[in-house]
Amino acid sequence: MDTYGLIGFPLKHSFSAGFFTEKFRKEGIEAEYLNFEIEDILEIRRVILFNQHLKGLNVTIPYKEKVIPFLNNISDEAEKIGAVNVIKVLRKPGDMYFYELTGYNTDYIGFRDSLLPLLKPGIDHKALILGTGGASKAVSQVLTDIDIEWSYVSRSSKNKAIKGRVMSYNDLSQEVMSTYNIIVNASPVGTFPDINSCPDIPYNYLTTGHILYDLVYNPEETLFLKKGKEIGASIKNGQEMLELQALAAWEIWNS
Template sequence: MNLYGLIGMPLAQSFSKKYFTEKFEKEHIANAAYELFPLENISLLTDLLQTHPELKGLNVTIPYKEQVLQFLNALNNEAKEIGAVNCIKINNGQLTGFNTDAPAFEKSLLPQLASHHKKALILGTGGAAKAVLYVLKKLGIEYAYVSRNKGAGFVYEDLTKEIIEAYPLIINSTPLGSFPKVDTAPDIPYQYLTDKNYLYDLVYNPAKTLFLQKGEERGAAIKNGYEMLVGQAELSWEIWNTK
């Protein structure tokens, strides 16, 4: 049996197990299983690998996309540049890290990207934000981080009408608004949004977060993270099954 799985914390609402289990059934992939491995601490990864020598691949989610780097034997170039990993290939005890978030995000972002979306705000500074940043740089889109703490970029209280106008693309890379806390949203001044804005939410459950609802009410283009999620899952499967 070839085993694959997801590490992170918490994982109760994860999409991955259902997605891969259905994929295995639909595509008649025998001797394969996908399980959830909630780890209270990333140090427990060592025990997990020893307990399950049949593991061939892992996905990595919040909060371990950066913390997992110390356990890897190698990184592909994209993951190395991003500094975050969401896919691990396991081969003869060797762990190689990849980032499938970036290409999946890029592909799902592009269809609604307009010529005036030349500057972007990235809400959050975690591992997912690093993949977003990598793609924006690749596309030549200027960016600024927005977080709760002073440091790089803006804090939420800094955001004005002028900033929202200057940075029409706004990407939520935080878990705010995800199930079950669907009544939460990043604290941006939604009243200044217009049809010039494009709000992209990496959250996929619910399909329309409060962040996206508020954007849609103001005429903004909106997109959730479901397409990105499917894209990164399929890219992970390709990586795990490439010699």
């Protein structure tokens, strides 16, 4: 039986396991999907060696960037983004110790294809990206490619490790909030069970012209989205993005 799985830590809220298990059941696919909760990226070697039927992995927090040195190959889009969320595993028949790992980024596809329907023609869109982890890199690349000006928002605007413009949360004045009409939460803040938390932005400056997009999908409506909804902003969670990126991952694993 073919095996697929997810590496990350912690894995209290895995969308992928439920999605693929249901897909396998509905389509009569003889396969299993397992969660591999690893406390150190070095454990990826153990996961691959001890699961000889493993054909593919999803990668989540905090390993989307840390996994790159363990890959044999990386796709052009993943290299450009600097983060990987899908790994294809190729093995040499008869040699349990030989494997080849190729990294891809399907977060890009999921975010792009779920964001585009929200954009209104004729409006000058600008975006703030809350958080600077692996998922934020796919978000910023999509925005760049569709010609939307963007800025990261970090706890420190002096974070030299981040490429591109960076603001701190203290920089989010009324003028800034009125200029940037798309707010993307690319951080895990607000994820179950921490449902009473939300990114520290000035919600009182939001308007009905804002779009709030939360990569978090559990809960379905985070406090971040609730606050935007109360003001009349357009809101979207990360469910569709996850489904789109998962389907793209399936195509990669089976190509």
